[in-house]
Amino acid sequence: MDILSKLLDKGARENRGQGPKPKFCRSWIWKSLCKLRLLARPFVVCEVGSGLTASFWHENWTSLGPLLHLTGEQGPRVSGLSVDAVVRDALVNNNWWVHSFRSRNPIISLLKNCLPDPQAIVSSEEDDQFLWQIGRIPKHAFLSWLIALNRLSTKDRMRNWGLSVSPTCVLCGAADESRQHIFSDFVYGREVWAFFFSAVHLSPPPLVMDVIRWIKAPTQDSNINLILKLAYQASLYMIWKERNSRIHTQTSRPAASLIQEVQRLLRAKMDILSREQRNLPSTVTFLSIWRLHFNR
Known part of the structure; x- marks a missing residue:
């Protein structure tokens, strides 16, 4: 537990x-x-x-x-x-x-x-x-809640607390860091999660909170919806992890590397979820859907 x-x-x-x-x-x-x-x-x-x-x-x-x-x-x-x-x-x-x-x-x-x-x-x-609940990866879901509540220690919030920190985003080195900038406006973060939405020809709304609401039911296929939720939450987690890594270890990875890591995580998750579908009458499994749309 x-x-x-x-x-x-x-x-x-x-x-x-x-x-x-x-x-x-x-x-x-x-x-x-x-x-x-x-x-x-x-x-x-x-x-x-x-x-x-x-x-x-x-x-x-x-x-x-x-x-x-x-x-x-x-x-x-x-x-x-x-x-x-x-x-x-x-x-x-x-x-x-x-x-x-x-x-x-x-x-x-x-x-x-x-x-x-x-x-x-x-x-x-x-x-x-x-x-x-089956389907969620706890640490990814937890970070997503913090993002929805705007509780992450982004630089704009840290400056509002009175801390003397540079406002510049460590991912791009140009714009001021905020929740909206990190996870949506900046091309690096957007490239990670957009990879999975583009696989099923979807274009999420531009604002972070709008995406969080939209992701509840972006299609009429409940299996695809679950995969997209997992992919989006995993993408947010990896983007934030990369941001912290650049601050604390001065190392960086390209967006393609984050996409590959999300793919590995979700491929393993699809295998687990598919095994739990064995007793269901449907022959369409999460793993088969993953291979059809997202295994690029």
């Missing part, structure tokens, strides 16, 4: 009074990460073991998102299961408590259809685990 997944687990326990409150933590880094819990939560799924930790209503443990989002606030009231209940609390006599209901209330019907086979949970002695 990585650091943000642990934070979500910790946050769930704190909300139920099972752990220390964040205010007792003195670390600035830890407090900053705690503030990102709400941003991170949509990207984390819960793999239920014994069901003793995972929140029944708030965690994404059925692959449908938090059940409270499906039922609305009436879910706990109509079903009689407390909003603070854990998954294990919803089991009665080795079955889900709602299966004894004869009510035709649509919320009850929805829950009956959403809940998985309870036997694995009944017999499990494993702890619940919080995992990143």
Whole structure:
């Protein structure tokens, strides 16, 4: 389990009074990460073991998102299961408590259809685990959140903090460094991620925040969309890594080198994702799509 997944687990326990409150933590880094819990939560799924930790209503443990989002606030009231209940609390006599209901209330019907086979949970002695959703590379996704929030230590922000640093971008040596310049305006950064969009004949919008919104569904093919999201996040990560490398080690690489590294990373990721598609009826895999469009 990585650091943000642990934070979500910790946050769930704190909300139920099972752990220390964040205010007792003195670390600035830890407090900053705690503030990102709400941003991170949509990207984390819960793999239920014994069901003793995972929140029944708030965690994404059925692959449908938090059940409270499906039922609305009436879910706990109509079903009689407390909003603070854990998954294990919803089991009665080795079955889900709602299966004894004869009510035709649509919320009850929805829950009956959403809940998985309870036997694995009944017999499990494993702890619940919080995992990143399939498809995301955590360090790439994390940096993308920081970019979306404009929280990176770009030189324009550092100067706004009162630090005496040169405003010049280390990648181009000409323009002032900012989020927009590094990741979109300057040809070096744009060349890296544009390589993958051009493979499927797409032209993203010019502003960084517009791209972040657009990348959620740039095509009607969900498989291509996922690959493009991964490629874009990996490109942002490599561009920022290259920027820091030039500052701290005085070494540099051409954009083509970054593109090749992103290709190697995503090729390995496509192999993993394709193996997880083996039991699906579709014969189109992420790896086959990658080879068709992006393996240039």
